[in-house]
Every structure is written in structure tokens, then in C-alpha cells.
Amino acid sequence: MNANRQLLAGLALARGDIDRAAEHRDDIQWLSDSWAHADTRVLELINGTVELGQSASSAIAWLSPTDVTQADWTDLFFLGKVDAVAHFAVASPLEAPDAEALLARSGLREIGSTLSDAEAGLLTTAVALANWHATHRRCPRCGTPTESISAGWARRCPADESLHFPRTDPAVIALVVDADDRALLGRQVAWPEHFFSTLAGFVEAGESAEAAVRREVFEESGVEVDDVTYLGSQPWPFPASLMLGYHARAVPGSEIRVDGTEIAEAYWYSREELVTACKSGEVRLPSSVSIARRLIERWFGSELPGEWSRP
Template identity: 55%
Template sequence: MIRPKPVAGQALARSALDRASEHRLDQAWLDAAWARPDTRVLVLAQGRARWSGEAGEPRLVLVDAASAPVGERRLLGLDAAGVAYFAVDVEKLPEPAEDGHEGGLRELGTLLDDRDAGLLVHATGLHHWHRTHRFCARCGQPTESAAAGHVRRCPACGTEHYPRTDPAVIMLVLDRDDRCLLGRQPQWPERRWSTFAGFVEPGESLEQAVARELHEEVGVVTSATTYVASQPWPFPSSLMLGFLAYAVDDRVHVDGEEIAEARWFTRAEFKEAMDTGEVLTPGSLSIARYLIEQWYGGPLDEGNHW
């Protein structure tokens, strides 16, 4: 079994399950796994699920297969004990138990343990993809779910469609003096600052995307890039690829459309700006915070974020 290691500091890049992809086309295995009494099912509606427990230590409410509502079944994987986990997508969540609550990744992503975080990220990504890919892009006919929820197949023309993942680069810019550059988007509230990001275009490498986005948004010319880490971002279907980018000089020219303001910070200036509340940093859900922490040299104050 292949169980990915959790990535420290990245709330959405965690999992404790083997995805068991070799079983997705084996309908007999899937039926047998569903019939087992220890199988656990996550019920999802519009990207939201039931959870219970204290707000600081929530656990997803998982049900056995016999209690699961009727809906599309999607295999999420197996745990170390061989227990199978599925998701069922429904229009409306069942009524909660007395101690039940409802939430999605934005509320729960940083609070869940590795198993539950991985379950909800996987199920949410599949939910968004299925919801927006009901018809065949080749012939326009309705498609059907297949491969335990990881393929949509067109019965009319036979085309198979796979879950969409949109690569996006996200980067922290450093200058020769090891200062970092942060920016503000025009629509953001005052004091909200973050790293820079953008989607990878067709025919473009990741390094080219980093250089293009930074030049377009803040006029920065880069001399090199270093890959740091990646993070799924199923809102609805992105994969965030994190980089450090090194600027040739400290010249900045914001485009005024995507970026309203950009500012260089030394570590001392950044700490002072956080302490005074002049700067609010990204929350722990985003890899942007992880990139800043790598440069800063330690965790940021959990009370200082937007």
C-alpha cells in the first residue's frame, strides 16, 4: 500500500490513505468493499460535509455503507488496516445528529487530522469536477461516472474524460538583500498582503509561468526560481506549485489591475508590520503562508492572518 506522507505546514497536502487506484476498474472488488461492515462513507453535498466534536478538534462524520444515502459512489482509498473509504455525492446532507455540524474545506481544512483532511480534499475535488463535466466535450452528449468516480465516460462516442487539474504557480519573490516582496490585490481589504500567483498557460513551463506572471503583475525580472512544494487547491480544481523567485533588482511596477500595491520587507520590517497589524498574512490553509514561513525562518503568529 502507498500512503503519502503528510506535508508539514500545508493543510491541504495531507493524507493517511492509499488511494487504491488499481481497484477502480474492478467492479467486483468495489461491490465487495462496499458490502463490508467496516467500510466508511463520507457524505458530501455541494462540497460540504457533516462533522462532530469540538471546534478545535473536529472529525468528519462517516457512516457505514448500509446507512449511506443513495448517490454516486467514489472510492477514496484504503487505510493501513485495509478499511475502504468512499464518498457519496448527494444534493442535500442528511439531518445532523444533536452534536453534528456542517462545513467545507475552507472552514475545516486546517483543523482536521491527516486522514480526514485527505478525505475531504479528495472528495471535494471530485465533486467540483463531476458537477461541471456532465456532458462530453467531443460530442455534447451526457456522460456517465466510471472508474469509481475518477473517469466520466461518454456512452455515445466512447470518449473518456479525466478529472481536470489546473496548474498554477505561486511564488515568493526575494531580492539580493534577501528581502521578500508581497502584494495586495485591488479588491482586497486594507492590510491584506500575500505572495503572487497565476495560472500556467498552454505550452509554458512552470519556470516560464513564474517569470511571466511576475513581470506582468509587478514588473519584476527574475534571474532564477527554486521549487519548494505543491498543494491541491480544489476551489474548484487547481494545483498550486510553490516557488521562490529571485529578482534581478528591486525595481517594482504594479500593473494596477491584478496588483494594486507591492512592497519589499526585511524580516525585521515584516515582523514589525505584523506586530502593529499593518500587515495581515495569508491563513494556514494556503501554501502562501508556508512560503512566507520558509523565508521568515519560523511559524507566523496564528492570530495575524486574513
Template identity: 45%
Template structure:
């Protein structure tokens, strides 16, 4: 893959060793040089007037009426966040999906982390052992139960995302039932309990489109904090019969498409005219640049079979 996936980019040190250092964290929240990111309940953050950078504040400028998080540091500058329980309906507050392709590596890494932590805190306020309300600990990176003393950490759900090709210039693209006609992407699915990523690839592809694969190759990974996934990107080659048998519960339609057809296709939201015929599902839109799906597609377009 030519580039690091956008949501996998980062330019800050997470300084995990400081999370349990209460004195250091307290000093960071008092230091006017520290930079604070405010995040709304829905995951939006304030941006500069030109829209191309996050707008940070000093600790004194921020109301600390939310969960306080240590995101990390760059040199001697601490980066902090306040995860609020309020929604903000302001035009200069935007979400990760809107901002990711415009942000620097530093900003996108900080915002991706904050969004992931916000989703985890919202969904994990109670102890999974006894049901008691937990307390935020370790600078926002854990929750502790005051009843049974258990400690709980942010979870990540692994998922595989796979570009399947035939080794002869075609790849499989599919549409989920929730997407409009013409919007296509590569195949994906969650890794189940007790399952390896490679086994999940074979199972998901067989379940969704009825084919077997070989030559499975890891490409890259990318966090997908909507709410808590880690996308593990792969390529795989079809083994044997190329006929697609669709699982209608998972996939609305799927087809084999040539590199030329894929190259002529626009982004989602700016769909082109259908580039296909021959009874195959129409192909008019591909995922945007933020997604690892698009980066797998772009890498395949540049590759030689």
C-alpha cells in the same frame, strides 16, 4: 520548507487499480466496516461534535442519492464518498477551508480529494466532443460518453506561486483588487498552454509587478481544489532593478517588506495594526496556515539569505 503543505498531506492508499473492479467496489459498498464520507454540493462535510475530525458513516447509514466515489483504503478498510447534489445547512457540516488545519493527515487527504472530485463532476457533466450527457465510471474517477465512447478524467490546472526576495532580507508581498487593504500575499498565476512552470514564473512576475527574477527554486506543491488547481510553490530572487511597476488589473498594490515587518503581521481575519510606513502599502494580514502561500512565507522567515 519545514512541513508538507497541509492540503498535500495524506495517509490513505488511493488503490487506483480497484476503480475499474466493479465486483470489489460493490462489495466495499456492502461492507459495514467501510467508512463513507458525505459531501454536500457546496463541499461541506459532517464533523464530530468537537469539530476536530470528520464524521464517517457505514454504507447502510447513507442514502446513495449522489455520485459514489472510491476514495481509497487504509489497510483492509475502504474509504468511500457520496457526492450529493444538495446543500446542507447544518452547523455540524463544515468546509475544507474551515477544517483543514484541524484535521489529521488521513482526514484532510480524504476531504481534499472528495472536494476536488465534487467540483469536477459538477462542472463536467457533458462530453466535450459531442455534448452528450456523460455517465459516471471507474468508481467516480471518470465520466464516459454513451454516444461517442470517449472517456474523460478529472482535470487539474497548474498554477505557480512564488515568494520573490532580494537576497538581503526583503520579500515582495502584494494585494489582489478583491482583498481588503492590508491583506497581502505572495505572487501567483496560472501556467498557460504550452508553457513551463519556470516560464510562467518569469512572465507572471514581470506582468504583475514589473521585475525580472533569477535563482528560481522549487519548494513544494499543494492541491487547491477551489475548483481544480495544483499550486507549484517556488522562491525566486529579483534580478536587477527592484522598482515595482504594478499591473492594476492584476494587483491593487505591492511592496518590499523586511523579515521583521512580516513577523509582526497577523493572519487574515485577525489583522494587526499596519507594520509599515515610508509610503508603502500597509501590511496588516497574511494568508492562514492552510495555504502554501503562508508556508512559503514562514520558510523564508526561517531562512538565511
């Protein structure tokens, strides 16, 4: 079997094997019975962060519905069922900064790779829904404020009855190799010195994901690629992406010419060169919650030390 075609497994935010139980989203009776049930668990999201749990079985501090009062939140979502227990999330507006209160809380980027499979799925879903609701309060057709329906899985315009669903933006990310199996890593203009990653970008309207890989890599680095192979995906709700991971091969002879607007610098790294650069601090890699880190490790052939991540 060709190693280049081996898929990525166990991506940090793609592990959530939760039962989304979509059949209950419009069942008001079932939802209110569940909300009254003593076993039901509620996740409280404030500015996209959760309070960390104290129990060995749970990294998230789950609440009972009786612990949350309506004054505490703006949006309520039914996330699904885990072991037949209903799980909900309540979210407060994104503009509710209480610096003191946020100190004791963590975001999905920080804890995503340490959560259990189920909690990773539940938190990723809650963050994605919260981000969408917070920025889509009005009807895109007529501007009327919309209302949340289907337990948070849609919004409806009361003026023209139009329905609106949570948005997910496909983005591609690719580890590109050259003829010597060196990996192409670049630093975005907006990133601090030494932060390097694989190249990525959004899929444009009317474009296939594979074409987006070829276009983005060429635009950002000047490198032409062919043989684009899909490896796996994970949700990346910051605020609304679905990352599609690829392995791609550079066309022989194509040279690096960074665009200077999105990518400040990019280089080819052999495995030995990457180790040397990481050890010296010359290169810092994306964290283990990202698909970029997993693409790099898949190419490298093993996990890389946590201390080589960005702080």
C-alpha cells in the same frame, strides 16, 4: 546546504498518505462487497462541506454505507483504503443550498490544516472529484451527457465512447526576495484592504512552470526574477488547482510597478517590517492551510502567529 533549496514539508493538503487502491476502481464485485462491509466509511459532501466528527480520533463525521440512501447524493467516489478499510465519498450537487444545514458543516479551507494526514488526503480528494463532476456533466466533443465510471475517477460519453478524466490546473506561487532578502507581498484587487500574499498565477498552455513564475511576477508586479527554485506542491481543489511553490530572486534594480488589474499594491518587506505591519493590523496573511503561508514562514524562519491570518 543552501537554505534557499530546502523543500517545504508537511503542507496541509499534501499530507494525505492514503492508499488510492486504483486497482479496485473498475472491480464492480470488490466495490459492491466493500460497500456492504460494516467497517466501510463514507464521507458526505454537501456544497463542498462536511459535518464535523465528535470522536477524538476523527475530525470528520464518517457515515456507514447503510446511513446514506441513493436519494441523498448524485455522485459516488471510491477514495481509497486507510488501514485496509475502504473509504468512499458521496457528493450532492453544488447547487443545494440549505443555509441552516450548512451552518453545522465546514469546508476544506477552514479545517484542512487541523485534520489528520489521512483525513486531509481523503477530504482533499473528495472535494477535487466533486468539483470536477459537478461542472463536467457533458461530453466536450459532442455535448451528450456523460456517465461516471471507474468509481468516480472518469466519465464516459455513451455516444462516442470518449473518456474524460478529472482536470487539474497547474498554478505557480512564488516568494520573491530582493538583494536585501526582503519578501515581495501583494494585495489582489479583489481582496479586502490589508490582505497580502505571495504572487501567483496559472501556468499557460505550452509554458513551463518556471517560465510561468517569471511571467506572472513580472506581469503583476513589474519585478523581474531569475534563480527560480522549486520547493514543493499541494493540491488546491478550489476548484481544480495544483499549487507549485517557488522561491525566486529579483533581478537587482527591478522596481515594483503593479498592474492595477490583478494586483492593487505590492511592497518589499523585511522580517522586521512584516512583524510591525502584522502587529498593527496593516497586513493580514493567508491562512496556514495555504502554501502561500508556508512560503512566507519558510522565508521568515519560523511559524507566524495564527492571529495574523485573514479572518
